[in-house]
Amino acid sequence: MAKIIPPSExxxxxxxxxxxxxxxxxxxxxRIILVGxxxxxxxxxxxxxxxxxxxxxxxxxxxxxxxxGKPIMCLSHGIGPDNIDxxxxxxxxxxxxxxxxxxxxxxxxxxxxxRIGTSGALQPELKLGTPVxxxxxxxxxxxxxxxxxxxxVADLEFEHAFCEAVGWNPLWxxxxxxxxxxxxxxxxxxxxxxxxxxxxxxxxxxxxGRELRLPLANPQLNRLIEEFRFNGRxxxxxxxxxxPLQGLGKLxxxxxxxxxxIIANRMNSDANPNYKTxxxxxxxxxxxxI
Ligand SMILES: O=P(O)(O)O[C@H]1O[C@H](CO)[C@@H](O)[C@H]1O
Ligand SMILES: O=c1cc[nH]c(=O)[nH]1
Numbered sequence: 001m002a003k004i005i006p007p008s009e010x011x012x013x014x015x016x017x018x019x020x021x022x023x024x025x026x027x028x029x030x031r032i033i034l035v036g037x038x039x040x041x042x043x044x045x046x047x048x049x050x051x052x053x054x055x056x057x058x059x060x061x062x063x064x065x066x067x068x069g070k071p072i073m074c075l076s077h078g079i080g081p082d083n084i085d086x087x088x089x090x091x092x093x094x095x096x097x098x099x100x101x102x103x104x105x106x107x108x109x110x111x112x113x114x115r116i117g118t119s120g121a122l123q124p125e126l127k128l129g130t131p132v133x134x135x136x137x138x139x140x141x142x143x144x145x146x147x148x149x150x151x152x153v154a155d156l157e158f159e160h161a162f163c164e165a166v167g168w169n170p171l172w173x174x175x176x177x178x179x180x181x182x183x184x185x186x187x188x189x190x191x192x193x194x195x196x197x198x199x200x201x202x203x204x205x206x207x208x209g210r211e212l213r214l215p216l217a218n219p220q221l222n223r224l225i226e227e228f229r230f231n232g233r234x235x236x237x238x239x240x241x242x243x244p245l246q247g248l249g250k251l252x253x254x255x256x257x258x259x260x261x262i263i264a265n266r267m268n269s270d271a272n273p274n275y276k277t278x279x280x281x282x283x284x285x286x287x288x289x290i
Pocket of ligand 1: 035036037078079080116117118119204239240241
């Protein structure tokens with residue numbers, strides 16, 4: 001007998017929309033731009049030819065419409081990997097669960113999701129404003145560790161080498177390493193973007209090695225991360241969502257990737273608070289290619 005997903009596990013609002021995102025299945029498009037900042041959704045939608053809907057619920061702001069005649073939507077996930085668990089599960093539910101019968105559909109829909117974010121560089125040569133693709137994403141958040149199949153989508157050798165090299169603290173969640181969708185990276189990535197390896201941190205300050213008033217558990221961590229090399233790869237940057245996006249995307253069969261504009265360089269102690277022009281240029285480029 002087909003599994004029926006109970007109301008406690010998939011909460012559907014009285015208007016037929018999914019619990020947090022407040023979107024209905026008919027509002028979902030196959031191509032999705034994800035951004036952290038709810039106001040960035042308006043910036044993305046300013047490039048659309050037409051706008052069909054504009055929905056706001058908590059930090060989740062979505063505008064759906066068309067770009068160059070094809071359906072597209074842009075959704076904000078807010079800050080943090082825990083929000084990505086909500087966003088990807090609810091987008092997948094809109095795509096692949098029948099909201100009337102509460103059964104998983106026989107024919108699964110494959111979504112294309114590109115996150116356009118901001119990020120802090122961990123290598124001195126990465127200039128402010130550079131777009132960096134997370135070819136591999138290293139999740140410090142632990143979200144993927146709660147799902148069966150985690151090891152099948154993870155780069156276990158990279159994980160092991162990384163934990164050894166930086167002396168991983170057992171009090172922190174075990175890192176997982178997941179590739180972006182390779183075909184999507186080739187479609188979106190050009191010579192104007194750096195192909196990097198991005199950490200999804202579980203916070204902005206201590207978890208990214210920022211010391212304001214509170215001393216850090218391991219003040220050497222960022223230097224060890226900067227020096228780490230594995231099969232010719234180095235860790236390039238910090239942000240907070242790419243790993244659960246790429247990990248859950250892979251487990252569910254969707255295409256997902258992240259590209260971030262560098263707004264701070266942690267190695268040079270440099271930052272650009274006026275980063276929005278660079279982000280706008282990156283949005284225009286991604287929309288051309290998605
Ligand atoms: O600019 P966004 O997309 O929010 O991305 C980055 O900025 C936020 C922290 O300032 C985190 O969400 C991080 O991932
Ligand atoms: O340093 C940074 C900049 C933007 N977003 C982050 O998560 N870290």
